[in-house]
Amino acid sequence: MRYSLFSLVRQGLNDHQQWPRAWRDPQPKPAYDVVIVGGGGHGLATAYYLAKEHGVTNVAVLEKGSLGGGNTGRNTTVVRSNYLRDDSARLYEHSLKIWEGLSKELNFNLMFSQRGMIALAHTRHEMHEMQRRLAALRLNGVDSEMLTPAELRRWVPILNPRPKPRYELLGGMVQRRAGTARHDAVAWGFARAADARGVDIIQNCEVTGIRREGGRAVGVETTRGYIAAAKIAVVVAGHASVVMAMAGLRLPIQSYPLQALVSEPVKPILDTVVMSGLIHVYVSQSDKGELVVGAARDGYVSYAQRGSFPVIEDQVAALIELFPIFSRLRFLRQWAGIVDVSPDLSPIIGRTPVENLFVNCGWGTGGFKATPGSGHVFAHTIAGGEPHPLAAPFGLDRFTTGRLIDEGAAAGVAH
Amino acid sequence: MLLIHCPWCGPRNESEFACGGEGHIQRPDPAMAHDEVWVDYLFYRRNPKALHLERWVHAQGCRRWFNVARNTLTHEIRAVYRMGEKPPEGVR
Numbered sequence: 001m002r003y004s005l006f007s008l009v010r011q012g013l014n015d016h017q018q019w020p021r022a023w024r025d026p027q028p029k030p031a032y033d034v035v036i037v038g039g040g041g042h043g044l045a046t047a048y049y050l051a052k053e054h055g056v057t058n059v060a061v062l063e064k065g066s067l068g069g070g071n072t073g074r075n076t077t078v079v080r081s082n083y084l085r086d087d088s089a090r091l092y093e094h095s096l097k098i099w100e101g102l103s104k105e106l107n108f109n110l111m112f113s114q115r116g117m118i119a120l121a122h123t124r125h126e127m128h129e130m131q132r133r134l135a136a137l138r139l140n141g142v143d144s145e146m147l148t149p150a151e152l153r154r155w156v157p158i159l160n161p162r163p164k165p166r167y168e169l170l171g172g173m174v175q176r177r178a179g180t181a182r183h184d185a186v187a188w189g190f191a192r193a194a195d196a197r198g199v200d201i202i203q204n205c206e207v208t209g210i211r212r213e214g215g216r217a218v219g220v221e222t223t224r225g226y227i228a229a230a231k232i233a234v235v236v237a238g239h240a241s242v243v244m245a246m247a248g249l250r251l252p253i254q255s256y257p258l259q260a261l262v263s264e265p266v267k268p269i270l271d272t273v274v275m276s277g278l279i280h281v282y283v284s285q286s287d288k289g290e291l292v293v294g295a296a297r298d299g300y301v302s303y304a305q306r307g308s309f310p311v312i313e314d315q316v317a318a319l320i321e322l323f324p325i326f327s328r329l330r331f332l333r334q335w336a337g338i339v340d341v342s343p344d345l346s347p348i349i350g351r352t353p354v355e356n357l358f359v360n361c362g363w364g365t366g367g368f369k370a371t372p373g374s375g376h377v378f379a380h381t382i383a384g385g386e387p388h389p390l391a392a393p394f395g396l397d398r399f400t401t402g403r404l405i406d407e408g409a410a411a412g413v414a415h
Numbered sequence: 416m417l418l419i420h421c422p423w424c425g426p427r428n429e430s431e432f433a434c435g436g437e438g439h440i441q442r443p444d445p446a447m448a449h450d451e452v453w454v455d456y457l458f459y460r461r462n463p464k465a466l467h468l469e470r471w472v473h474a475q476g477c478r479r480w481f482n483v484a485r486n487t488l489t490h491e492i493r494a495v496y497r498m499g500e501k502p503p504e505g506v507r
């Protein structure tokens with residue numbers, strides 16, 4: 001069923017009681033051409049592009065919980081492409097371009113809002129780093145500009161108004177095409193579109209083993225039985241090490257909690273995303289009016305999806321320093337997701353030493369923005385067996401060749 | 416907030432400490448090690464969803480390093496032991 005104003009009015013006349021399911025709830029078949037492990041945005045996007053671009057429709061997405069219940073439904077939804085290195089700028093910009101037409105393509109309102117993202121500079125060193133990044137971005141055709149303190153205050157008048165704040169505002173960098181999107185809508189939109197092309201989306205199906213015959217992967221053991229697969233693609237974010245260990249592989253990944261908070265809803269007060277790398281916080285306002293606040297990841301490896309209290313304290317202190325007006329807001333919810341951090345803070349996309357086994361992980365604290373682009377290049381890699389040109393630099397082999405893609409500056413604080 | 420028993424200062428709040436990641440990693444002999452060994456040493460970590468042996472420093476206390484055996488799912492600390500020591504029997 002196509003969603004439209006017409007269908008909305010018609011269902012409204014029936015008190016919205018007759019909307020059909022958005023995707024089927026199939027039983028797993030004994031075998032598939034491609035089994036995707038992980039029903040987050042990246043896994044679902046991969047399935048969608050396999051079907052749409054490569055005609056591979058005998059595909060299952062296996063999700064241990066519910067769709068988007070992982071980091072896809074836990075993130076703070078910032079979408080941007082202002083990364084420093086050429087390889088990253090190309091990959092994230094590829095994704096941002098897809099975002100710009102995605103609601104229409106999927107016939108699903110992703111609430112993608114290009115409200116801009118401003119990174120603040122409080123020190124001269126940060127100003128230098130920004131100017132350098134800006135030059136690199138220009139060369140890669142990614143939009144970004146510097147803002148003066150006066151321009152910053154005009155755009156965001158609630159920034160700390162004290163004449164001598166502890167962290168001075170020297171300037172900022174904005175990407176106007178950056179913004180936010182509705183996170184679970186991305187999972188649902190891709191799920192519905194993939195399902196419509198024949199992909200089986202199977203929830204409550206945990207992969208517990210990967211069966212190998214010699215150097216090849218041939219299928220997965222799951223809580224709903226054995227499923228054979230010509231190709232297996234693992235897209236499980238924070239659980240990448242755990243799932244790849246089932247095939248006897250190790251990864252250069254460590255899993256950490258990343259937390260976020262939302263406040264009670266208030267009237268519109270902030271129409272962009274503001275981030276401070278130095279004092280480590282970023283904030284935007286959701287369409288419901290809640291402030292969505294994110295900060296640094298926790299300091300130690302963990303699979304407990306809750307996060308540690310000292311991080312919340314620091315994050316709130318930083319928020320109040322930037323926006324004293326928020327000091328009397330009450331917070332409603334706090335949560336964490338487990339993020340997969342690679343040594344150079346860049347993703348790992350491609351083949352593995354086990355034949356027919358592919359991996360897409362290492363997006364760490366910042367993969368939501370990459371959801372469509374990641375699925376697009378990964379589907380190409382799986383279908384043809386060769387990496388997509390944009391994904392080629394992001395293979396596992398870079399840790400041996402030494403050709404790292406160090407995004408410490410662009411991906412460390414800003415997710 | 417974790418309560419961590421520094422071997423020198425006793426129980427203190429997590430916020431006084433910093434974690435230095437996986438412990439007991441031996442630097443390979445540069446003269447002997449080939450690429451695979453170096454890559455493993457530099458980048459590959461166990462990252463288990465289970466007991467983890469790791470190094471911590473009492474950054475805002477005595478500033479000394481020590482080992483902690485902690486479960487990464489429950490955060491239960493099974494043992495604290497000094498640098499250079501092996502984890503106690505039964506903690507693995």
Ligand SMILES: Cc1cc2nc3c(=O)[nH]c(=O)nc-3n(C[C@H](O)[C@H](O)[C@H](O)COP(=O)(O)OP(=O)(O)OC[C@H]3O[C@@H](n4cnc5c(N)ncnc54)[C@H](O)[C@@H]3O)c2cc1C
Nearest residue numbers: 038040041042064070071072075076078207337367368369
């Ligand atoms: C608090 C927070 C804030 C963030 N903010 C941003 C941001 O502002 N911008 C941005 O770009 N990124 C952000 N991120 C990062 C972003 O959320 C992730 O990089 C991205 O969503 C990863 O998508 P995914 O589909 O790979 O993972 P997920 O959505 O986590 O999907 C992986 C799925 O695999 C499933 N799975 C795991 N093990 C198994 C198994 N054995 N069998 C079957 N299924 C399994 C999980 O249940 C999960 O649903 C943030 C993350 C967090 C936690």
Ligand SMILES: [Zn+2]
Nearest residue numbers: 421424473477
């Ligand atoms: Zn101490």
